[in-house]
Amino acid sequence: MLSLTLLISRAISSIGGKMVSKGIQPLVICGPSGSGKSTLLKRLFKEFPNTFGFSVSHTTRKPRQGEEDGVHYNFVGVEEMKAGIEKGEFIETAVFSGNIYGTSKKAIEKVQSHGKICVLDIEIEGVKQVKNSHLNAIFIFVEPPSIEELERRLRARNTETEESLEKRLNTARTELKYGLAPGNFDLVVHNNNLKEAYHKLRDYVLCQIERQVAQGFKISIDRTPLSDSDFLHV
Numbered sequence: 011m012l013s014l015t016l017l018i019s020r021a022i023s024s025i026g027g028k029m030v031s032k033g034i035q036p037l038v039i040c041g042p043s044g045s046g047k048s049t050l051l052k053r054l055f056k057e058f059p060n061t062f063g064f065s066v067s068h069t070t071r072k073p074r075q076g077e078e079d080g081v082h083y084n085f086v087g088v089e090e091m092k093a094g095i096e097k098g099e100f101i102e103t104a105v106f107s108g109n110i111y112g113t114s115k116k117a118i119e120k121v122q123s124h125g126k127i128c129v130l131d132i133e134i135e136g137v138k139q140v141k142n143s144h145l146n147a148i149f150i151f152v153e154p155p156s157i158e159e160l161e162r163r164l165r166a167r168n169t170e171t172e173e174s175l176e177k178r179l180n181t182a183r184t185e186l187k188y189g190l191a192p193g194n195f196d197l198v199v200h201n202n203n204l205k206e207a208y209h210k211l212r213d214y215v216l217c218q219i220e221r222q223v224a225q226g227f228k229i230s231i232d233r234t235p236l237s238d239s240d241f242l243h244v
């Protein structure tokens with residue numbers, strides 16, 4: 011393992027009247043369902059096991075079997091969640107199937123406090139909210155090769171019903187419009203060939219890390235190089 015450790019400083023500064031977090035910049039990854047976000051992130055976490063962390067989201071839905079409070083989600087009641095939102099404790103929130111989900115400021119700060127880059131795998135509405143927050147995040151959009159290929163991958167993943175598949179493909183069309191509009195994302199990763207897509211993502215993220223390290227942040231980039239076999243079975 012190669013090791014590089016540098017200094018971190020955390021502060022809040024005001025730019026144009028807006029409070030901007032000066033902690034390690036979170037990484038926002040967005041893209042249609044099935045575009046390959048988890049596939050890419052899995053490899054990023056594998057190559058750099060100490061660099062990234064997911065924040066633990068809050069949800070008002072009931073825990074499923076095996077889900078642990080504080081680990082998979084922070085499970086809260088509707089009233090508690092609504093009160094937290096009122097108090098401005100959340101960076102982004104969304105409602106799915108009647109349940110509220112959200113990322114709290116505290117959850118992100120917890121990851122940052124360990125010298126890690128907080129990764130947020132969120133949808134477009136969440137992206138818009140993060141853009142409006144004090145978080146000075148890096149925004150990456152994962153683009154599938156085509157809607158037809160997206161459908162093929164979702165079918166092959168075997169996680170969707172005909173109905174949910176149709177819904178995801180319709181949503182994908184809208185998401186692609188926003189995702190590919192100039193200026194909405196810092197980087198668009200075209201996920202056709204996985205190895206190439208991964209290298210584009212990784213090299214960009216490493217540049218962003220180097221820039222922050224040069225500014226005095228301490229970010230571990232212990233590296234466990236990936237091999238060709240990591241890209242054989244997608």
Ligand SMILES: Nc1ncnc2c1ncn2[C@@H]1O[C@H](COP(=O)(O)OP(=O)(O)OP(=O)(O)O)[C@@H](O)[C@H]1O
Pocket residue numbers: 041042043044045046047048049050163164166167201202203204205207244
């Ligand atoms: N470059 C690629 N080539 C072929 N298949 C791929 C590629 N990238 C991802 N896949 C496959 O496409 C499917 C969808 O990928 P993945 O689950 O990572 O998408 P996602 O964006 O995380 O979706 P969701 O938002 O629904 O969680 C998976 O079965 C994955 O193995």
